[in-house]
Amino acid sequence: MSTATTTSSTGTGTGSDPGARRARALDAARAVVASHPPTSTPRRAFLEACFDAGLAWVHFPEGLGGLGAEPGVQAAVDEILQGAGGPIPFWLNPMGYGMAAPTVLDHGSAELSERLLRPLYVCDELWCQLFSEPGAGSDLAGLATRAEKVGDEWVVSGQKVWTSSAHLARWALLLARTDPDQPKHRGLTYFVLDMHGPGVEVRPLRQMTGEAEFNEVHLTEARIPDSHRLGEVGEGWRVAMTTLMNERSAIGGGSSVRGSGSIGSALRLWRSRPDLHTPELRARLVELFARADAARLTGDRFRIEQGDRPAGAEGSIGKLTGAELNQEVYEFCLDVLGPDAALYSGYGPPDETDETDETGGPGGPGGEPVEDYGRLFLRSRANTIEGGTSEVLRNILGERLLGLPGDVRVDTGKPWREVPRG
Amino acid sequence: MEFTWTSEHRDLRVAVRRLMTTRAPVDRARALAADGVRHDTELWATMAEQLGLQALDVPEEHGGVGGSLVDVAVVLEEMGAVLHGGPFLSTAVLAVEVLRELAPVADAAGDLLGRIAEGGATVAVALAEDGRAWSPGTVRTTATGPTSDGAVRLTGTKQLVLDGADADLLLVLARTDAGARWCLVDGTADGVTRERQEGLDLTRPSATVRLADAPGQVLGDLDGVAVADRVRSVASVLLAAEQVGAAAEVVRRTAEHATTRRQFGRPVGSFQGVKHRLADMAVRVEMARSAAYWAAFQERGSADLELGALVARSYCSDALLQTAKDCIQLHGGIGFTWEHDAHLFLRRARLDATLLGDTRHARERLLAHTHPDLQGVS
Structure with a gap:
């Protein structure tokens, strides 16, 4: 992995000044929109044109989807591309666009970047993330999937869980244990795994809503060439942390809309069922509305105050408040519905056309569309678990934002092998 | 744009904080209350002479500096942190807001604004x-x-x-x-x-x-009622900013206590029961800050300001109240004593909840304002 640190994700451009690089990127975006109008061009052809023009990640090197521009230029480029009707790449291939691409570029070989980035961006190859395990949720660094070096390959065995898109993905970001005798954070290594290779079995994981958004992935002596290692052996945790920071900046985005999201869903229900209004429910609704608005404004404020700086611990506030609000809002919705909340829209296979979480309900008394509140209620239970439990987030806020002392830990410095698990 | 802080905002904050923490710390508020002396006239004069605080919200044509609502909010926030109770809120906010409305039709109102701006009248x-x-x-x-x-x-x-x-x-x-x-x-x-x-x-x-x-x-x-309604919107935003200052100070003090107070051989803040309550307190303060300042960044008299005021009033008052209650809980026995400041913050929070039309009414108006079609509840 001699090239791992020589390929930087910034500043490898033309040597011109930042203003010129910005102007060049914006010109390129306008040219792509003109030559490949996104509304009349097949999606793949449009994405290919964007990649080849260096607009996929403008701060990447030329030839690898970038122009060596400053990362902040991407927002202006996206405004041109998406303003003309272009797709939002993050949502087409979230693990690929937001997490895999910057990690491969920063920690993989030049050959690996050349092989992987273009198919990733044009969505020929989707990506997934193999981090969580049945025995490693909040304590991710305690994971047990083993990777052992045999010749020029790594042989991997273990089980991963809560993997979105595993059944669709060609590649996975994999975190595995390469040295069980080191303390947990130091024995991990980061890999790119071929999901189509032998020894990889994907099983859908049915969740409490009845659907299967996620998968279990069983690895039985799956093989990874050493050239697919990202970062040094034993450096997996550090690489994973940079991946997660990249994910945050990829999601970024613009200002939010008042009364959107789950509270908007509740307001639509309230409006559609005046027959169910009571003063008690009204008081709850307005309390939730004020709270949702304060949370929304906090997200806006942090984005503006933060600018180009990396997110701090306060970034956990949005996740924490959003998750708990969602739960309360959908609980409120079921309370509004009263006895109607006793019904569920169905346990059959999910409707393939239903890509949003805001359709498919049984309809209001006038036949108007009403959202699937029972499903939303159940789904929201995961909000305070997925992507960092509320308990872990409160620890982060307490320790990093307020400077409170950490909890007493029993695993610090101990070889992973000796730490009790289960 | 909202939440765009200038160096003037920062300089103002630093200056007001320095003045308030040296001349009007919470101990001073406590001493004034104990002595039955409610108005520190020397401090009032210093505010006017050195920082021109009373002139901030007064338009230039009446002898003020015509500052923005954000400027005044910054001042109130710093005053909230020390539980300042002097005539600033009554004179430089409430009275000034009423007089600003009246000045176009009453010369006496404009004259009085000028006297307030120079620190000459409460x-x-x-x-x-x-x-x-x-x-x-x-x-x-x-x-x-x-x-x-x-x-x-x-x-x-x-x-x-x-x-x-x-x-x-x-x-x-x-x-x-x-x-x-x-x-x-x-x-x-x-x-x-x-x-x-x-x-x-x-x-x-x-x-x-x-x-x-x-x-x-x-x-x-x-129409005095219409004037009062407009004044209430602006004053609600500024009161919310004061509440943010008080709540942030409560969190700061509680976190400090949780870091230094030891039980079972450990700082109590290392226990999750304490840590998580403190994290919630901090979240509440950040949400309150966003609500108060978003409103302060809106244009005076705009529908957005009115809406922002209702959100801020609905959220910030409860946020301070809950934070003050949590502060007492997390301080344990010492937090229940007269000598400790915890109860002073709780008292302020309780009073604030009743001012300017209480928070219950603000919520009623919030839903009516945002979604007029949602009012109909029998």
Whole structure:
């Protein structure tokens, strides 16, 4: 992995000044929109044109989807591309666009970047993330999937869980244990795994809503060439942390809309069922509305105050408040519905056309569309678990934002092998 | 754009914080309350002479500096952190806001703005009556016989008048034959009786003001209720900023306690039961800060300001109250003592919840404002 640190994700451009690089990127975006109008061009052809023009990640090197521009230029480029009707790449291939691409570029070989980035961006190859395990949720660094070096390959065995898109993905970001005798954070290594290779079995994981958004992935002596290692052996945790920071900046985005999201869903229900209004429910609704608005404004404020700086611990506030609000809002919705909340829209296979979480309900008394509140209620239970439990987030806020002392830990410095698990 | 902080905002914050923490720390508020002296006249003079704080919200044409609402919010936030209870809120916020409305139609209002701007007068706003609520539509105090020069005689009782016992002048909302009007009354005039109220909040003094055929002056011919409504929006935003300052200070003090106080051989803040409650307190403060300052960044008189004011009023008051309660809990026994400051913050939070029309009414109006079609509840 001699090239791992020589390929930087910034500043490898033309040597011109930042203003010129910005102007060049914006010109390129306008040219792509003109030559490949996104509304009349097949999606793949449009994405290919964007990649080849260096607009996929403008701060990447030329030839690898970038122009060596400053990362902040991407927002202006996206405004041109998406303003003309272009797709939002993050949502087409979230693990690929937001997490895999910057990690491969920063920690993989030049050959690996050349092989992987273009198919990733044009969505020929989707990506997934193999981090969580049945025995490693909040304590991710305690994971047990083993990777052992045999010749020029790594042989991997273990089980991963809560993997979105595993059944669709060609590649996975994999975190595995390469040295069980080191303390947990130091024995991990980061890999790119071929999901189509032998020894990889994907099983859908049915969740409490009845659907299967996620998968279990069983690895039985799956093989990874050493050239697919990202970062040094034993450096997996550090690489994973940079991946997660990249994910945050990829999601970024613009200002939010008042009364959107789950509270908007509740307001639509309230409006559609005046027959169910009571003063008690009204008081709850307005309390939730004020709270949702304060949370929304906090997200806006942090984005503006933060600018180009990396997110701090306060970034956990949005996740924490959003998750708990969602739960309360959908609980409120079921309370509004009263006895109607006793019904569920169905346990059959999910409707393939239903890509949003805001359709498919049984309809209001006038036949108007009403959202699937029972499903939303159940789904929201995961909000305070997925992507960092509320308990872990409160620890982060307490320790990093307020400077409170950490909890007493029993695993610090101990070889992973000796730490009790289960 | 919202949340865009300038170096002027930062400089103002630093200057006000320095003044308040040196000259008006919470200990000082406590001492003033204990001595029955409610107004630190030297501090008031310093505010005007060194920082020009009383002039911030006064338009330039009336001798002020015409600062933005954000500037004033920054000042209030720093005052909240030390539980300042001096006449700033009553004079430089409430009275100034009323007078700004009246100045186009009443020269006396403009003149008084100039006196306030230079730190020369304190003015209390007397609106609430028996129910102690900010309910401008129901005032029963009368102002009779306006003469050609606007002279009236006022009779009635005003409650919960902030700084009412000490202010030089009183702005009284009263009923005339033409409707509700704002009247100016000299605090020492014949027929004016002022009694300090024994308040739940020890650090923000209020008074009962009785008017018995007291002489006053009508300030112009504007609908006093509409003026009061507009004033309430702006004042709600600024009060919310003050609450943010108090709540942030509560969190700071509680986190410090949790870091230094040891039980079972460990700082209590290392226990998740304590840590998680503190994290929630911090989240609440950040959400309150966002709500208060988003509103402060809106244009005066705009629908966005009114909406922002309702959100801020609905959220920030409860946020401070809950934070103050959590502070006492996390301090344990010491937090229940008279000597500890925790109860002073709780008292302030409780008083604030009743000012400017209480938070329950703000919520009622919030839903009606955002979604007029959602009002219909039998």
